[in-house]
Amino acid sequence: MKNPLDSLWGTVISGLVLTVVLFYLARAMMGA
């Protein structure tokens, strides 16, 4: 599988996915 960070769009999409994942993690850590 190709490294998504090799392409600019792969990097941006990875950043968006990571933002969503961390948002839900933060929410869970805050007990929401």
Next chain:
Amino acid sequence: MTSDFVLYGLGRWLHIMAGVMWIGLLYYFNFVQVDALKAAAADTPPTGAGITKHVAPRALFFFRWAAVVTVLAGMMILGDRLDDALLFKERAYVPIGIGAWLGLIMLFNVWVLIWPNQKKILGIVAATDEEKAKARRVAFLASRTNVMLSMPMLFFMSFSATFHRALLG
């Protein structure tokens, strides 16, 4: 002049200004320079020398020191709540704690992975062609990792003040 003004006025101002320079240059490298240098290398004769010799070293100077100022100013703003944020001791500090950790990882990437390898690529320190090729790959992936991390980092930085209220009422 009250300490609040220094911390939350000047401190935040410095944090944002240095952060704009750091992340602005990070985006310049990734959204502009990488592809521009690829195109310049394909020119006959190659035309990228001006960028690598004159632009990149200056950009990297402001890039790496702006990263330090951003993180130090951020720590100054957090003050004695720094451990609440970094150790996730209080739930109100979870969002800014996540943002701070992302910023610290990015600072590590700048000083430990990007800058030492860029010195080899730009000829500031001696390196064989093989070492340069390896350095290019490591610096590139560390830089792209920082672009990826900058997205949630900026989300948590900008939203942290209202995150608690928005989610928990």
